[in-house]
Amino acid sequence: xxxxxxxxxxxxxxxxxxxxxxxxxxxxxxxxxxxxxxxxxxxxxxxxxxxxxxxxxxxxxxxxxxxxxxxxxxxxxxxxxxxxxxxxxxxxxxxxxxxxxxxxxxxxxxxxxxxxxxxxxxxxxxxxxxxxxxxxxxxx
Amino acid sequence: xxxxxxxxxxxxxxxxxxxxxxxxxxxxxxxxxxxxxxxxxxxxxxxxxxxxxxxxxxxxxxxxxxxxxxxxxxxxxxxxxxxxxxxxxxxxxxxxxxxxxxxxxxxxxxxxxxxxxxxxxxxxxxxxxxxxxxxxxxxxxxxxxxxxxxxxxxxxxxxxxxxxxxxxxxxxxxxxxxxxxxxxxxxxxxxxxxxxxxxxxxxxxxxxxxxxxxxxxxxxxxxxxxxxxxxxxxxxxxxxxxxxxxxxxxxxxxxxxxxxxxxxxxxxxxxxxxxxxxxxxxxxxxxxxxxxxxxxxxxxxxxxxxxxxxxxxxxxxxxxxxxxxxxxxxxxxxxxxxxxxxxxxxxxxxxxxxxxxxxxxxxxxxxxxxxxxxxxxxxxxxxxxxxxxxxxxxxxxxxxxxxxxxxxxxxxxxxxxxxxxxxxxxxxxxxxxxxxxxxxxxxxxxxxxxxxxxxxxxxxxxxxxxxxxxxxxxxxxxxxxxxxxxxxxxxxxxxxxxxxxxxxxxxxxxxxxxxxxxxxxxxxxxxxxxxxxxxxxxxxxxxxxxxxxxxxxxxxxxxxxxxxxxxxxxxxxxxxxxxxxxxxxxxxxxxxxxxxxxxxxxxxxxxxxxxxxxxxxxxxxxxxxxxxxxxxxxxxxxxxxxxxxxxxxxxxxxxxxxxxxxxxxxxxxxxxxxxxxxxxxxxxxxxxxxxxxxxxxxxxxxxxxxxxxxxxxxxxxxxxxxxxxxxxxxxxxxxxxxxxxxxxxxxxxxxxxxxxxxxxxxxxxxx
Numbered sequence: 001x002x003x004x005x006x007x008x009x010x011x012x013x014x015x016x017x018x019x020x021x022x023x024x025x026x027x028x029x030x031x032x033x034x035x036x037x038x039x040x041x042x043x044x045x046x047x048x049x050x051x052x053x054x055x056x057x058x059x060x061x062x063x064x065x066x067x068x069x070x071x072x073x074x075x076x077x078x079x080x081x082x083x084x085x086x087x088x089x090x091x092x093x094x095x096x097x098x099x100x101x102x103x104x105x106x107x108x109x110x111x112x113x114x115x116x117x118x119x120x121x122x123x124x125x126x127x128x129x130x131x132x133x134x135x136x137x138x139x140x
Numbered sequence: 141x142x143x144x145x146x147x148x149x150x151x152x153x154x155x156x157x158x159x160x161x162x163x164x165x166x167x168x169x170x171x172x173x174x175x176x177x178x179x180x181x182x183x184x185x186x187x188x189x190x191x192x193x194x195x196x197x198x199x200x201x202x203x204x205x206x207x208x209x210x211x212x213x214x215x216x217x218x219x220x221x222x223x224x225x226x227x228x229x230x231x232x233x234x235x236x237x238x239x240x241x242x243x244x245x246x247x248x249x250x251x252x253x254x255x256x257x258x259x260x261x262x263x264x265x266x267x268x269x270x271x272x273x274x275x276x277x278x279x280x281x282x283x284x285x286x287x288x289x290x291x292x293x294x295x296x297x298x299x300x301x302x303x304x305x306x307x308x309x310x311x312x313x314x315x316x317x318x319x320x321x322x323x324x325x326x327x328x329x330x331x332x333x334x335x336x337x338x339x340x341x342x343x344x345x346x347x348x349x350x351x352x353x354x355x356x357x358x359x360x361x362x363x364x365x366x367x368x369x370x371x372x373x374x375x376x377x378x379x380x381x382x383x384x385x386x387x388x389x390x391x392x393x394x395x396x397x398x399x400x401x402x403x404x405x406x407x408x409x410x411x412x413x414x415x416x417x418x419x420x421x422x423x424x425x426x427x428x429x430x431x432x433x434x435x436x437x438x439x440x441x442x443x444x445x446x447x448x449x450x451x452x453x454x455x456x457x458x459x460x461x462x463x464x465x466x467x468x469x470x471x472x473x474x475x476x477x478x479x480x481x482x483x484x485x486x487x488x489x490x491x492x493x494x495x496x497x498x499x500x501x502x503x504x505x506x507x508x509x510x511x512x513x514x515x516x517x518x519x520x521x522x523x524x525x526x527x528x529x530x531x532x533x534x535x536x537x538x539x540x541x542x543x544x545x546x547x548x549x550x551x552x553x554x555x556x557x558x559x560x561x562x563x564x565x566x567x568x569x570x571x572x573x574x575x576x577x578x579x580x581x582x583x584x585x586x587x588x589x590x591x592x593x594x595x596x597x598x599x600x601x602x603x604x605x606x607x608x609x610x611x612x613x614x615x616x617x618x619x620x621x622x623x624x625x626x627x628x629x630x631x632x633x634x635x636x637x638x639x640x641x642x643x644x645x646x647x648x649x650x651x652x653x654x655x656x657x658x659x660x661x662x663x664x665x666x667x668x669x670x671x672x673x674x675x676x677x678x679x680x681x682x683x684x685x686x687x688x689x690x691x692x693x694x695x696x697x698x699x700x701x702x703x704x705x706x707x708x709x710x711x712x713x714x715x716x717x718x719x720x721x722x723x724x725x726x727x728x729x730x731x732x733x734x735x736x737x738x739x740x741x742x743x744x745x746x747x748x749x750x751x752x753x754x755x756x757x758x759x760x761x762x763x764x765x766x767x768x769x770x771x772x773x774x775x776x777x778x779x780x781x782x783x784x785x786x787x788x789x790x791x792x793x794x795x796x797x798x799x800x801x802x803x804x805x806x807x808x809x810x811x812x813x814x815x816x817x818x819x820x821x822x823x824x825x826x827x828x829x830x831x832x833x834x835x836x837x838x839x840x841x842x843x844x845x846x847x848x849x850x851x852x853x854x855x856x857x858x859x860x861x862x863x864x865x866x867x868x869x870x871x872x873x874x875x876x877x878x879x880x881x882x883x884x885x886x887x888x889x890x891x892x893x894x895x896x897x898x899x900x901x902x903x904x905x906x907x
Contacts, residue, residue: 028852028855028859029849029850029851029852029855029856030850030851030852031851031852032770032771032774032852032854033771033774033852033855034771034854034855034858034859035858035859036858037771037774037775037778040775040778040779040782041778043782044778044781044782047785051785051789067877067878067881070873070874070878071874073870074871074874077866077867077870078867081863081864081867091864092863092864092867094848094859094860094863096849104849110849112849114848114850114859115859117859117863117866117867118855118859120870121859121866121870124874125870125873127874127877128873128874128877128878129782129877131877131878131881132877132880132881133782135880135881135884135885136786136789136790136884137789
């Protein structure tokens with residue numbers, strides 16, 4: 001698409017969209033959002049970029065292959081599930097660690113496998129859709 | 141013909157030696173139970189595998205299992221050592237060692253499993269590893285075809301077996317063999333006949349009984365160590381093992397007795413004649429293996445102590461001498477370059493140790509005293525006389541044993557001590573790693589015959605007790621049992637066998653002539669397979685038109701008609717339309733969706749149609765927003781957006797929709813669309829008319845915060861309560877993306893139709 005306005009605007013838009021996708025991923029546990037929505041938004045960001053600057057440049061901006069991102073994401077999600085075995089719980093039981101306290105109310109923040117799993121979902125969705133989108137664009 | 145082996149190549153490789161060492165360790169492990177089992181009875185190990193389905197990984201080591209386990213690991217060690225030398229320098233030797241070792245473990249699992257489902261899994265694993273080993277020379281089309289034949293035939297039998305096992309589990313309430321056998325015969329129970337037929341189908345295909353026999357001689361396409369190990373000593377005995385293992389619960393009925401006697405007897409005699417007919421010594425041995433399997437099945441028909449003792453003794457002696465002879469033939473083939481009975485002769489001077497091993501094994505096979513083979517034969521006649529149709533068993537047994545005697549002379553005497561033959565290569569003694577196996581096996585066979593009391597106490601009697609379900613009187617294994625009818629029959633067998641050996645050349649010509657006129661089961665198999673493929677192709681042509689519209693039409697039609705059927709057959713109160721509370725927003729969204737749909741249906745531009753679909757999708761998302769489901773709405777909007785953008789990229793390159801061509805299908809499409817829409821509407825009205833079940837909603841509302849520390853219920857369900865589902869879904873997302881990726885990428889790189897086939901690896905075959 002040969003539009004200077006679109007190309008110039010896309011650079012800003014893409015950065016905003018990508019940050020927004022991370023924001024949606026992180027807020028997902030309490031407010032609308034989560035790994036699926038975040039991943040879709042991230043994919044939209046990179047697709048907009050590839051429409052503006054071509055798939056080759058978008059790919060190099062991503063630095064790693066989208067298929068790789070998806071597979072790593074699946075691995076992260078799996079590890080998040082396996083962690084529960086360490087604590088003797090059934091597969092995929094959410095594990096929570098409260099930093100600076102012993103419950104949600106008293107702690108500063110928490111480390112938990114649920115968010116790790118959601119990050120895995122985010123990467124899977126992002127990688128899968130991008131690999132599809134790039135294949136589409138290069139094909140046609 | 142011979143598999144290539146480079147005499148200078150190093151044969152002590154990690155893959156080979158590790159598998160040999162592991163198998164030898166397993167042998168020693170089982171050896172320590174040799175004094176335990178006869179004294180203390182069976183040993184059991186149990187792990188719960190799938191408790192909800194009663195599937196347990198339970199292992200049961202009694203006399204029968206122990207005998208098999210020792211044969212599998214003992215012969216396995218020798219064969220693996222032999223194979224390391226035999227295939228030295230073969231580029232795929234490591235693969236071979238892995239296959240052989242996997243087979244050894246599967247077979248061990250098969251004979252140790254106490255749970256029927258576990259047994260079935262190991263059963264199929266032996267089928268599968270056997271397939272890989274038969275097809276090891278994968279550049280040879282014949283080898284591939286024979287491997288597939290063995291796989292299809294034995295796996296089909298395996299499916300019948302699974303059905304039989306499930307029937308047993310359902311009717312008897314347990315899958316544990318030890319419990320089934322303790323409960324005694326199920327011959328009087330209602331589903332007995334079905335169970336028996338299914339189990340026999342599995343056992344007969346695995347142990348190559350007529351009419352499923354033809355895969356076994358073809359399986360000789362495998363390298364010789366494989367033939368010695370799988371297709372004579374262990375795997376083909378899987379069916380015999382199963383019949384012996386289930387003897388307490390399945391035997392005793394007339395069907396059992398007559399089926400096993402007749403199928404076993406016919407197999408034994410047919411195979412003995414076929415063995416005499418072959419000139420390739422490996423094929424000869426293959427048919428004598430069939431003969432042994434038939435004999436074993438025949439004796440398992442009986443329930444008397446003599447019949448079972450005969451079967452178990454014969455099983456032991458056969459595994460020892462047959463594996464030994466196969467290995468000897470491998471050495472002969474390796475050293476002289478031929479396996480043709482007509483060419484070989486006078487090898488004893490060049491290969492003295494191999495000749496000795498062959499001689500000892502041959503004498504055991506011929507059933508001469510003082511070998512265990514003699515005792516097995518005596519017991520067989522004694523057992524035959526106790527069985528239901530004893531005249532049939534005696535005649536079949538005598539014919540088979542006499543032919544075996546003749547074949548033993550052909551295989552073990554003539555190549556070594558017969559007149560000097562015309563050989564392609566000057567023979568040498570084989571390397572020690574190859575000679576060790578047959579030498580040890582033949583010596584063990586001799587010792588087992590010289591010390592019948594020891595053999596009986598440690599191996600045969602515990603096995604017999606396991607098959608009978610109760611300890612049997614001992615002391616049946618004797619070299620001299622007195623002057624009795626079995627001895628007379630034995631002497632008669634020797635005389636008959638010797639005569640057959642003298643006339644075997646003429647007999648072979650006659651048999652060849654008969655074979656030419658007989659029905660060729662092997663060719664019949666090819667015809668069957670061709671017909672099957674033709675039917676598959678025919679129905680694929682009809683069902684898979686390749687036109688996307690047809691698939692869509694059928695899919696939607698099936699959906700509409702089946703749902704409509706349910707709605708009509710299960711009538712409920714007519715749902716009333718209720719527009720109360722439907723305001724401007726709702727009507728507006730509905731109008732938007734209808735407008736989008738009209739654009740899709742009426743436009744002649746693909747892009748416009750795509751945008752119309754996008755409008756419909758956004759309309760649906762608006763409904764979600766109107767009913768306070770922001771997560772679903774956001775996802776819906778994003779997916780719609782992506783679909784529209786991606787398709788637009790593709791559609792830009794495509795021509796305008798052609799509305800001038802064939803339009804006759806459009807009325808049907810319109811009718812179907814109206815039907816699907818109507819049915820869906822009706823379903824939704826009926827659903828919303830029923831009271832809403834809030835139990836799940838209440839649960840999630842109550843526990844989302846207290847148990848998962850999240851306030852967004854949708855997301856908490858996705859990443860905490862139902863994580864495994866989500867994990868499955870994202871795996872599907874990846875698979876779908878990679879599939880589409882491969883389609884898009886692979887389509888462009890497809891080679892032209894007339895591109896030459898990639899050259900096969902032929903280097904090794906030409907040596």
